[in-house]
Amino acid sequence: xxxxxxxxxxxxxxxxxxxxxxxxxxxxxxxxxxxxxxxxxxxxxxxxxxxxxxxxxxxxxxxxxxxxxxxxxxxxxxxxxxxxxxxxxxxxxxxxxxxxxxxxxxxxxxxxxxxxxxxxxxxxxxxxxxxxxxxxxxxxxxxxxxxxxxxxxxxxxxxxxxxxxxxxxxxxxxxxxxxxxxxxxxxxxxxxxxxxxxxxxxxxxxxxxxxxxxxxxxxxxxxxxxxxxxxxxxxxxxxxxxxxxxxxxxxxxxxxxxxxxxxxxxxxxxxxxxxxxxxxxxxxxxxxxxxxxxxxxxxxxxxxxxxxxxxxxxxxxxxxxxxxxxxxxxxxxxxxxxxxxxxxxxxxxxxxxxxxxxxxxxxxxxxxxxxxxxxxxxxxxxxxxxxxxxxxxxxxxxxxxxxxxxxxxxxxxxxxxxxxxxxxxxxxxxxxxxxxxxxxxxxxxxxxxxxxxxxxxxxxxxxxxxxxxxxxxxxxxxxxxxxxxxxxxxxxxxxxxxxxxxxxxxxxxxxxxxxxxxxxxxxxxxxxxxxxxxxxxxxxxxxxxxxxxxxxxxxxxxxxxxxxxxxxxxxxxxxxxxxxxxx
Numbered sequence: 054x055x056x057x058x059x060x061x062x063x064x065x066x067x068x069x070x071x072x073x074x075x076x077x078x079x080x081x082x083x084x085x086x087x088x089x090x091x092x093x094x095x096x097x098x099x100x101x102x103x104x105x106x107x108x109x110x111x112x113x114x115x116x117x118x119x120x121x122x123x124x125x126x127x128x129x130x131x132x133x134x135x136x137x138x139x140x141x142x143x144x145x146x147x148x149x150x151x152x153x154x155x156x157x158x159x160x161x162x163x164x165x166x167x168x169x170x171x172x173x174x175x176x177x178x179x180x181x182x183x184x185x186x187x188x189x190x191x192x193x194x195x196x197x198x199x200x201x202x203x204x205x206x207x208x209x210x211x212x213x214x215x216x217x218x219x220x221x222x223x224x225x226x227x228x229x230x231x232x233x234x235x236x237x238x239x240x241x242x243x244x245x246x247x248x249x250x251x252x253x254x255x256x257x258x259x260x261x262x263x264x265x266x267x268x269x270x271x272x273x274x275x276x277x278x279x280x281x282x283x284x285x286x287x288x289x290x291x292x293x294x295x296x297x298x299x300x301x302x303x304x305x306x307x308x309x310x311x312x313x314x315x316x317x318x319x320x321x322x323x324x325x326x327x328x329x330x331x332x333x334x335x336x337x338x339x340x341x342x343x344x345x346x347x348x349x350x351x352x353x354x355x356x357x358x359x360x361x362x363x364x365x366x367x368x369x370x371x372x373x374x375x376x377x378x379x380x381x382x383x384x385x386x387x388x389x390x391x392x393x394x395x396x397x398x399x400x401x402x403x404x405x406x407x408x409x410x411x412x413x414x415x416x417x418x419x420x421x422x423x424x425x426x427x428x429x430x431x432x433x434x435x436x437x438x439x440x441x442x443x444x445x446x447x448x449x450x451x452x453x454x455x456x457x458x459x460x461x462x463x464x465x466x467x468x469x470x471x472x473x474x475x476x477x478x479x480x481x482x483x484x485x486x487x488x489x490x491x492x493x494x495x496x497x498x499x500x501x502x503x504x505x506x507x508x509x510x511x512x513x514x515x516x517x518x519x520x521x522x523x524x525x526x527x528x529x530x531x532x533x534x535x536x537x538x539x540x541x542x543x544x545x546x547x548x549x550x551x552x553x554x555x556x557x558x559x560x561x562x563x564x565x566x567x568x569x570x571x572x573x574x575x576x577x578x579x580x581x582x583x584x585x586x587x588x589x590x591x592x593x594x595x596x597x598x599x600x601x602x603x604x605x606x607x608x609x610x611x612x613x614x615x616x617x618x619x620x621x622x623x624x625x626x627x628x629x630x631x632x633x634x635x636x
């Protein structure tokens with residue numbers, strides 16, 4: 054307490070001065086017998102910060118120590134506005150970025166924060182402080198996922214098998230996206246022929262490995278075929294949950310373990326069975342078209358995109374999003390970043406087994422090596438610098454885009470999209486990437502020796518940050534598509550909608566549903582917590598297996614269920630309510 058500024062102190066001083074006067078002192082003589090009052094309290098006049106810059110791409114970085122100019126050096130308290138998105142004050146005077154937040158020089162060169170200081174007497178002063186963002190030069194193991202080998206020459210980073218599977222999934226999506234009624238007729242495609250091609254991409258790498266890509270469009274890539282990414286044996290079939298059983302935390306190959314979908318047709322009720330069921334549905338649509346049957350949406354508009362169903366499913370989106378979960382997210386979290394961390398860190402030609410296991414987990418996240426050098430707009434392919442704006446960047450300067458190092462895949466792009474769309478700042482992208490780099494550095498720093506208990510705990514702490522932000526980006530994406538589906542249904546409920554309106558609903562519903570099935574594949578998911586028991590099943594009961602498009606009252610009831618599902622995700626992941634409403 055600042056006693057000089059209290060009423061009690063004033064009274065004590067007055068009494069003391071009065072006693073002195075009675076004793077013949079000079080105080081009363083100098084003031085005509087009247088005690089001298091204490092000085093009046095004045096408000097603080099300035100706020101200072103010990104440092105005014107922060108390195109980019111560092112999550113939760115400390116900026117500096119706050120101080121103030123005041124007529125007393127004690128009793129001061131510093132606060133920020135309740136809606137401050139980037140910064141926080143800890144230990145009374147330390148200004149830092151919030152946990153999970155980093156500043157990106159490519160997005161902003163400075164940030165401002167308004168700090169308020171209040172003295173013991175209740176008087177206050179506010180000042181806006183400017184924090185500059187320092188662009189840290191890309192360095193191996195600092196903000197680029199690159200580590201020199203300690204066992205041989207060159208890099209110790211390797212995850213080409215994971216990139217080959219990303220490429221296979223992308224090629225499946227590109228192929229299905231061409232299947233309009235005109236394309237099928239022009240190319241005389243049958244349902245069996247389409248399914249055979251899809252099965253080759255899914256299950257026969259030797260057949261497709263020398264195929265050129267269509268998903269890359271006009272990008273000049275270092276690799277022009279799957280084999281140039283990875284020589285052999287990198288099909289999707291072998292790695293989907295249930296088929297690679299050595300490290301799985303659930304018996305996915307057993308019917309009933311896989312949740313989130315109810316109808317599998319002639320296929321088994323397993324993660325891969327659902328992929329095959331979707332292939333069957335697509336083939337059936339093509340056969341209907343070839344038989345002269347015109348599929349119609351509920352408003353009577355012809356369906357010309359043959360990967361759409363009359364019930365409002367987009368099979369292309371369902372296949373891709375389910376693959377991102379049942380294969381990429383499953384392998385990344387439940388294989389390489391869980392039991393994979395038990396691998397040896399001593400021997401090898403260029404990398405240790407532990408280095409490689411961690412790299413493979415990172416590979417399924419899908420980020421380019423210099424991911425932190427991108428802005429969110431650039432990762433999302435929504436603008437930015439020309440050299441980065443397509444979600445790829447030739448950081449080696451060889452004139453080619455290396456799909457295994459310079460291209461952003463899958464959920465790494467969704468993390469940036471959700472950060473980009475957050476009303477209250479999130480940084481899933483930087484938090485995940487920083488953790489992946491920090492974890493890999495722990496391994497690289499200790500090559501040649503087994504990690505100590507303390508080192509392994511530190512590695513697992515970084516792993517936990519990476520997979521938590523990976524999953525939160527998925528969950529935020531489900532929220533995003535709940536909002537889109539809810540908005541689409543407002544148009545659909547009128548009964549007067551276009552073919553494009555129906556296609557948008559099918560797309561958004563299928564992305565929502567496909568991503569929402571992902572959570573069960575991570576052993577680290579909060580849905581596995583006892584406090585959330587049964588909530589995953591509840592989520593999918595609310596979402597259903599197809600959008601409701603019957604009539605206005607039924608649509609309205611379904612919209613209410615979607616909002617209930619959104620609330621459930623907000624509760625499970627602790628999302629900010631403003632973000633949930635606006636993603």
